[in-house]
Amino acid sequence: MNEDIIEPNNYVFIRLPSATLRITKLAPRSTIHLGKFGSFYADDIIGKSYGYTYEIKDDKHVDTIYSSEGLFPSSTIDADEEEDGAEAEITPVPEEKEVGTNENTRDDPAVQKLSMTEIEALKKTASGEKIIETVIKSHAAFDKKSVYSQEKYKRRKQQKFLRRFTPCSVGSCEIIEYFQYKDHHRILELTSESLGLILSLANIRPGGKYIVIDETGGLVAGAMMERMGGEGMIMFAHENEHPNMDVMKFMNFPEALVAQMIKTINLFELFYPEEEEDVKVLSEDTLSKMKSSRRGQYYRRLARHVELQSIFQRICDGLFDGLILATTLETKPLLDKLIPALQGSRQLVVYNTAKEPLVAASHDLIADLRVLAPTILESRVRKYQVFPGRTHPEMTSKSGGGYVLWGTRVLPSKVQAGGKKRRKPNAPKPTSNGDAANKANVAETWREVPTETVA
Amino acid sequence: MDINKPDNTDTSADTNSPFLEFNSSIPENGLVLAWLTRDNTKPLRPVQGSALHTRFGSFQHSSMISSKYGTQLASSSSNQAGFIYLLHPTPELWSLSLPHRTQIVYTPDASYIVQRLRIRPGSKVIEAGTGSASFTHALARTVAKNGRIWTFEFHEPRFEIAKKEIEDHGLDGVVKCSHGDVCVNGFIPACDEILDASAVFLDLPSPWLAIPHLKTVISKEKIVRICCFSPCMEQVQRTIETLQKEGWLDIEMVEVSCKRWEARKEMVRKPQDAIERLRDIRRRRNEGLKKRNERKLAEAQKDEAMSEAQENGAVTPAENHVPDKPFLPSEYNPWGKGKRVHEGEHGYEWKEVSKVEAELKSHTSYLTFAYLPPPVQGKDGHIGSE
Numbered sequence: 001m002n003e004d005i006i007e008p009n010n011y012v013f014i015r016l017p018s019a020t021l022r023i024t025k026l027a028p029r030s031t032i033h034l035g036k037f038g039s040f041y042a043d044d045i046i047g048k049s050y051g052y053t054y055e056i057k058d059d060k061h062v063d064t065i066y067s068s069e070g071l072f073p074s075s076t077i078d079a080d081e082e083e084d085g086a087e088a089e090i091t092p093v094p095e096e097k098e099v100g101t102n103e104n105t106r107d108d109p110a111v112q113k114l115s116m117t118e119i120e121a122l123k124k125t126a127s128g129e130k131i132i133e134t135v136i137k138s139h140a141a142f143d144k145k146s147v148y149s150q151e152k153y154k155r156r157k158q159q160k161f162l163r164r165f166t167p168c169s170v171g172s173c174e175i176i177e178y179f180q181y182k183d184h185h186r187i188l189e190l191t192s193e194s195l196g197l198i199l200s201l202a203n204i205r206p207g208g209k210y211i212v213i214d215e216t217g218g219l220v221a222g223a224m225m226e227r228m229g230g231e232g233m234i235m236f237a238h239e240n241e242h243p244n245m246d247v248m249k250f251m252n253f254p255e256a257l258v259a260q261m262i263k264t265i266n267l268f269e270l271f272y273p274e275e276e277e278d279v280k281v282l283s284e285d286t287l288s289k290m291k292s293s294r295r296g297q298y299y300r301r302l303a304r305h306v307e308l309q310s311i312f313q314r315i316c317d318g319l320f321d322g323l324i325l326a327t328t329l330e331t332k333p334l335l336d337k338l339i340p341a342l343q344g345s346r347q348l349v350v351y352n353t354a355k356e357p358l359v360a361a362s363h364d365l366i367a368d369l370r371v372l373a374p375t376i377l378e379s380r381v382r383k384y385q386v387f388p389g390r391t392h393p394e395m396t397s398k399s400g401g402g403y404v405l406w407g408t409r410v411l412p413s414k415v416q417a418g419g420k421k422r423r424k425p426n427a428p429k430p431t432s433n434g435d436a437a438n439k440a441n442v443a444e445t446w447r448e449v450p451t452e453t454v455a
Numbered sequence: 456m457d458i459n460k461p462d463n464t465d466t467s468a469d470t471n472s473p474f475l476e477f478n479s480s481i482p483e484n485g486l487v488l489a490w491l492t493r494d495n496t497k498p499l500r501p502v503q504g505s506a507l508h509t510r511f512g513s514f515q516h517s518s519m520i521s522s523k524y525g526t527q528l529a530s531s532s533s534n535q536a537g538f539i540y541l542l543h544p545t546p547e548l549w550s551l552s553l554p555h556r557t558q559i560v561y562t563p564d565a566s567y568i569v570q571r572l573r574i575r576p577g578s579k580v581i582e583a584g585t586g587s588a589s590f591t592h593a594l595a596r597t598v599a600k601n602g603r604i605w606t607f608e609f610h611e612p613r614f615e616i617a618k619k620e621i622e623d624h625g626l627d628g629v630v631k632c633s634h635g636d637v638c639v640n641g642f643i644p645a646c647d648e649i650l651d652a653s654a655v656f657l658d659l660p661s662p663w664l665a666i667p668h669l670k671t672v673i674s675k676e677k678i679v680r681i682c683c684f685s686p687c688m689e690q691v692q693r694t695i696e697t698l699q700k701e702g703w704l705d706i707e708m709v710e711v712s713c714k715r716w717e718a719r720k721e722m723v724r725k726p727q728d729a730i731e732r733l734r735d736i737r738r739r740r741n742e743g744l745k746k747r748n749e750r751k752l753a754e755a756q757k758d759e760a761m762s763e764a765q766e767n768g769a770v771t772p773a774e775n776h777v778p779d780k781p782f783l784p785s786e787y788n789p790w791g792k793g794k795r796v797h798e799g800e801h802g803y804e805w806k807e808v809s810k811v812e813a814e815l816k817s818h819t820s821y822l823t824f825a826y827l828p829p830p831v832q833g834k835d836g837h838i839g840s841e
Contacts (some may be wrong), residue, residue: 047674207476344523345541375716378715
């Protein structure tokens with residue numbers, strides 16, 4: 001997983017001027033097709049740093065954009081300001097009459113003097129910027145547009161004709177961006193703000209041993225791996241016979257690293273370890289008589305058996321450092337099984353697309369004394385359009401993001417675990433005021449439950 | 456890999472940062488966050504002979520040493536009752552326990568920034584200013600032992616406190632604190648290291664003055680990502696203007712809002728119950744009216760009889776007087792009317808609901824993100840240009 005240099009056979013995340021996103025595998029000597037933006041030879045960018053912007057030429061080779069303009073040439077408004085030598089402290093808002101209005105604009109397809117065939121011909125010969133320039137020149141009413149609308153028009157043409165792209169490394173943020181527009185359900189509608197919150201609250205860091213139930217195709221587990229730097233372990237519990245890591249595969253983790261860090265276990269194995277069949281240890285003699293394929297199979301089974309037993313032992317000893325659930329399975333049975341596997345003062349985080357299952361889980365945890373201060377968080381990011389004099393929140397935004405339940409595993413003292421000191425609503429009143437304060441602090445009532453009085 | 460080897464390498468507290476390593480049990484003089492209530496967590500280091508005194512009672516340090524992290528500890532006061540939890544430090548719990556020296560970067564913001572800046576183990580990060588060093592802890596946890604954070608603070612007393620705290624928490628191998636005004640002098644570290652950060656976080660009143668100084672202290676080989684944290688829109692606009700001038704790309708401004716929901720119980724109050732209660736009230740009123748009328752009638756008759764009797768010279772017998780039946784409230788009391796009913800109390804029907812916390816943190820700051828591609832190494836060789 002090299003996040004700096006593009007390696008052969010990496011999946012790369014490609015940004016295009018049209019704001020469409022692609023994830024493509026860069027096989028050496030292959031040609032990558034980007035639809036109307038053209039095609040290019042993968043070899044031209046393999047071995048380069050991520051983050052450069054390229055322009056596709058007619059011969060399918062690419063040019064690096066040398067200026068620092070990225071996917072879009074600098075906007076005209078900025079250029080104007082620089083020409084004016086506007087070193088002003090605050091970017092001046094263009095005045096009303098300079099800006100122009102849409103008073104005199106009329107919808108009329110005839111304003112564009114170029115025909116479709118002429119544009120198509122131009123596309124074959126000219127560069128993207130040249131096409132845009134020609135299209136604007138042939139627009140009869142361009143001058144009548146307001147400055148802002150000229151800018152918008154230009155940006156639209158850029159999105160259409162510029163043959164530029166920027167390859168980025170595929171991390172959890174890029175995966176989310178990609179699936180947000182494509183198939184958000186596949187990653188349980190996760191957003192970067194919710195995923196970031198989950199990883200921070202669960203205290204994911206190198207060397208930790210974590211449990212995850214991940215229904216996002218391995219996005220959550222992959223994001224955990226990003227935060228673990230190759231140290232530590234993830235117990236990946238799954239509900240099907242085979243774990244689903246279809247999304248994680250885009251993140252370019254070397255197979256060996258995944259095998260080293262991720263230990264898979266299905267729910268049957270997790271809940272009924274005693275039903276696990278022993279692997280009969282075979283003698284050297286028997287083994288030598290076996291076919292090599294059978295022998296290989298035997299060793300794999302044996303290795304898997306040993307690994308499973310060591311996972312069972314760790315669960316039994318309660319030695320895990322954190323728990324993340326991102327699943328549509330009912331939470332309570334999973335928590336009942338997995339809370340004892342956590343050490344004291346470790347974090348548990350449950351993600352769900354809906355709040356109600358987390359509310360139910362919270363109530364279960366409040367009644368259970370092993371988890372302190374369960375809290376449900378709803379984090380949402382709002383994007384803004386920021387142009388001088390035209391700053392406002394974006395008109396639309398993607399939904400999703402779900403809810404995050406967070407609590408800390410604690411070790412209740414024995415008396416409490418028996419429930420003897422649990423406050424009963426009609427328990428006799430403590431004698432002193434100090435005790436009254438204590439009463440609120442006792443046992444599970446750490447959470448100050450407001451008393452409801454129906455008058 | 457042997458996943459069952461002991462995690463608990465209880466080395467001495469000064470080489471072992473609880474923010475970088477997990478411990479199972481509490482070492483003497485090891486950092487503990489004593490959790491009293493949701494809003495009250497006290498950091499302490501247990502030493503023999505000391506005690507923590509709270510309104511929930513006293514807690515002997517000696518009973519904390521060698522306890523497991525997460526232990527619920529009963530107060531040593533004879534009349535018991537109080538409890539605290541002995542928690543393992545995490546950056547998130549630490550930020551909740553902070554006596555706020557400055558406005559801190561809260562977890563919903565902090566976690567999003569770490570995610571968006573692609574901070575990983577081994578990352579090199581510039582932070583200015585250090586502030587209360589709350590976000591510094593979150594960064595340190597993620598960059599871990601092989602990473603580096605160069606953090607700058609221009610307010611000297613704040614710098615001193617942060618530096619001491621970083622050392623105290625065993626993070627000084629990862630976090631390098633410097634005192635200085637990055638807006639005026641640029642990013643000059645106190646340590647003699649060459650800065651090559653791939654992530655920059657600016658929480659400054661005027662980030663636009665610091666941005667031009669970044670060129671010499673950021674990586675020349677990889678993408679560099681920046682986040683500027685400003686509460687005001689005017690600051691954002693000037694920041695963006697400078698970022699554009701300095702060649703930063705993909706500039707995006709966002710705001711994180713986070714709601715905290717509480718799981719609560721709401722009593723199920725059925726309209727039919729209200730109707731029955733009203734029916735009952737009407738019944739009782741009618742009964743009362745009937746009784747009053749009867750009584751009035753009786754009194755009228757009595758008066759009549761009295762006057763008649765007076766006329767006749769006779770006295771009314773006492774046994775003729777019927778006493779009022781005591782006016783009992785109806786037994787039907789579906790919602791514990793007039794009683795103090797605790798949320799979730801047995802004997803009533805409850806529905807599980809969620810309510811948003813009383814005070815909402817509706818705006819922290821605007822976050823401006825951008826990235827700078829690595830510089831292009833000239834037109835020689837590798838790039839297929841003419």
